[in-house]
Amino acid sequence: MKLFVALIADTFQEARARWLFWGLFALSTLLILIFLFVLQVDVAAGAISFLGVQATSRRIFSIQKFVNVSYSWVSIALYVWGTFLAVFASSGLIPSVLEAGRIALLLSKPLGRTTLLLGRYVGNLAVVSINHTYLVLTVWIILGFKTDIWSPRFLLAIPVSIFLFAVLLCVVVLVGVVSESAALSVMAPVGLSLISLLLAQHQFVIRLLSSEWSRQLWMFFYWILPKVFDLGNAMRQTILFDRSAAWLMPVATSAAFGVVVLVSALHIFQKRDF
Amino acid sequence: MTADFAIETCGLEKIYRSRWRGREIKAVSNLSLRVPAGVKYGLLGANGAGKTTFVKMLLTAVHPTSGSAALFGRDARIAEARRPVGYLPENHRFPTYLTGYGMLDFYAALSGVESRERKKRVPEFLDLVGLKDWGDVRIKKYSKGMLQRLGLAQALLHRPRLLILDEPTDGVDPAGRREIREVLDSLTAKGVTVFINSHLLSEVESFCEYVAILRSGQLAVEGKISNLLTGRGYRVTAADVPEQALVEIRRLGASTLPGTEGVTIQVRTREEANAIIDRIRAAGGEIESVAASTSSLEDLFMQTTRPERAA
Numbered sequence: 001m002k003l004f005v006a007l008i009a010d011t012f013q014e015a016r017a018r019w020l021f022w023g024l025f026a027l028s029t030l031l032i033l034i035f036l037f038v039l040q041v042d043v044a045a046g047a048i049s050f051l052g053v054q055a056t057s058r059r060i061f062s063i064q065k066f067v068n069v070s071y072s073w074v075s076i077a078l079y080v081w082g083t084f085l086a087v088f089a090s091s092g093l094i095p096s097v098l099e100a101g102r103i104a105l106l107l108s109k110p111l112g113r114t115t116l117l118l119g120r121y122v123g124n125l126a127v128v129s130i131n132h133t134y135l136v137l138t139v140w141i142i143l144g145f146k147t148d149i150w151s152p153r154f155l156l157a158i159p160v161s162i163f164l165f166a167v168l169l170c171v172v173v174l175v176g177v178v179s180e181s182a183a184l185s186v187m188a189p190v191g192l193s194l195i196s197l198l199l200a201q202h203q204f205v206i207r208l209l210s211s212e213w214s215r216q217l218w219m220f221f222y223w224i225l226p227k228v229f230d231l232g233n234a235m236r237q238t239i240l241f242d243r244s245a246a247w248l249m250p251v252a253t254s255a256a257f258g259v260v261v262l263v264s265a266l267h268i269f270q271k272r273d274f
Numbered sequence: 275m276t277a278d279f280a281i282e283t284c285g286l287e288k289i290y291r292s293r294w295r296g297r298e299i300k301a302v303s304n305l306s307l308r309v310p311a312g313v314k315y316g317l318l319g320a321n322g323a324g325k326t327t328f329v330k331m332l333l334t335a336v337h338p339t340s341g342s343a344a345l346f347g348r349d350a351r352i353a354e355a356r357r358p359v360g361y362l363p364e365n366h367r368f369p370t371y372l373t374g375y376g377m378l379d380f381y382a383a384l385s386g387v388e389s390r391e392r393k394k395r396v397p398e399f400l401d402l403v404g405l406k407d408w409g410d411v412r413i414k415k416y417s418k419g420m421l422q423r424l425g426l427a428q429a430l431l432h433r434p435r436l437l438i439l440d441e442p443t444d445g446v447d448p449a450g451r452r453e454i455r456e457v458l459d460s461l462t463a464k465g466v467t468v469f470i471n472s473h474l475l476s477e478v479e480s481f482c483e484y485v486a487i488l489r490s491g492q493l494a495v496e497g498k499i500s501n502l503l504t505g506r507g508y509r510v511t512a513a514d515v516p517e518q519a520l521v522e523i524r525r526l527g528a529s530t531l532p533g534t535e536g537v538t539i540q541v542r543t544r545e546e547a548n549a550i551i552d553r554i555r556a557a558g559g560e561i562e563s564v565a566a567s568t569s570s571l572e573d574l575f576m577q578t579t580r581p582e583r584a585a
Binding site: 002003006007009010013014016017018099100101102103104105106107108109110111112271273274 | 330333334335336337353354355356357359361363364365366367368369371372376380381383384385386428438
């Protein structure tokens with residue numbers, strides 16, 4: 001356990017020294033400032049119009065609804081912004097530890113390869129989790145003070161964003177272990193997320209596909225890849241309407257994908273010569 | 275496999291296979307070696323002889339294709355077996371974002387040294403390697419020699435029973451080399467096994483008690499240095515010596531080493547030297563020089579690795 005903690009602490013130190021930690025923090029702060037600015041510019045009508053809530057003489061404007069719409073859009077923005085930012089920031093942390101001359105020394109210590117890679121994974125996840133929590137919590141506090149409505153459902157953006165990042169980080173680790181390339185470690189999860197967004201439109205697309213095998217192939221990839229769109233959508237539905245969304249399928253299949261990818265990464269790491 | 279040996283390998287072999295072409299390279303072949311606990315042991319070999327692969331197999335950075343390795347009688351693949359081992363790799367890349375203090379603290383933590391003990395030992399070991407005033411400076415500001423000394427402190431901090439050093443004095447100035455040798459001497463006095471992989475033959479000869487020479491991944495020579503070196507003798511250098519005469523000279527027990535100015539022949543006694551000079555003259559060869567010599571580890575190394583270098 002102590003070795004595991006030492007590895008996590010080292011990942012933190014590396015993230016801090018490479019300015020990844022502070023970079024993430026600065027970009028999150030920038031987003032918060034932009035959000036503050038938007039609220040300041042036009043709270044009464046502009047923001048309402050911008051966020052798609054119509055206040056008419058026939059329909060009584062509800063501040064509660066405005067806050068919910070704000071929360072749902074902001075949570076989606078944070079979900080997308082935070083996740084991609086975190087993937088970019090994490091890309092180099094696995095290849096750096098696999099550098100010849102560094103990995104040989106680490107492996108000479110009395111720790112298993114699984115501990116080494118998992119320590120790095122958890123450390124990376126912890127760095128990003130702190131940043132996500134800071135970003136979402138600050139926005140929540142700002143909106144709360146501004147509107148005097150404190151909707152805890154918005155805080156759901158924290159675990160959902162961290163969960164998605166945890167799944168994508170498994171891809172970063174696998175690509176890092178196989179290729180030792182930071183660039184490829186970014187491209188793979190970002191590309192996978194975009195494909196996942198496309199696959200999520202299956203209800204529309206399968207009606208357009210002419211053959212049965214192509215429909216099945218589409219659905220096969222939809223099922224095995226992480227559900228970036230479905231998770232975001234379930235989060236938005238819950239925040240906006242406070243009703244139970246379909247969480248089980250996207251969480252279970254995305255988690256299964258992450259576990260399989262991480263186990264594959266660990267297996268390859270165990271077998272590799274350095 | 276017994277705990278009497280710090281390192282014990284049995285039929286260790288490593289074959290690298292290229293992924294697409296299926297080509298095989300045998301880096302280490304059927305290597306069985308026993309390093310007694312508490313000795314100073316040197317591992318030599320030409321470039322590509324398999325020294326680094328052998329060391330990496332001991333530390334599980336490289337998986338053997340076949341055979342086994344043990345550290346103090348325990349299977350080297352078990353993480354706990356590596357606890358009494360201190361290692362300094364040749365082309366080390368320490369995390370440059372750490373300070374000297376932070377780096378020692380991190381690696382000591384990975385070696386299982388408790389936090390309170392680390393606070394005590396880290397300054398002590400920084401002082402030991404002459405980096406007392408550099409503890410708070412980031413590693414990226416260190417010179418090569420300083421990195422080497424820091425690496426040595428890292429390998430020593432958890433008080434290992436076996437020290438594996440890959441080119442330990444690489445980039446270190448002569449004064450620093452002497453200091454490192456003194457540190458290592460003090461360790462062996464305490465019963466620590468020192469296993470050195472080095473190209474500096476004079477250093478290995480003056481420091482180590484045992485030596486092994488690898489040739490094309492195989493163990494070519496192994497034993498106590500005092501037994502392997504022939505001691506005092508004579509070195510005859512001659513030109514235009516026919517091959518047939520060289521065969522006869524070798525039959526007399528002399529070793530021959532071809533060079534640019536002819537052939538150098540090493541013999542043990544004055545009588546042998548005279549007999550060989552007579553034989554060379556009779557065969558039409560020219561004597562270039564005759565000198566009293568001591569057979570060195572360099573001679574042994576050159577003789578042993580000659581076929582490999584020729585290839």
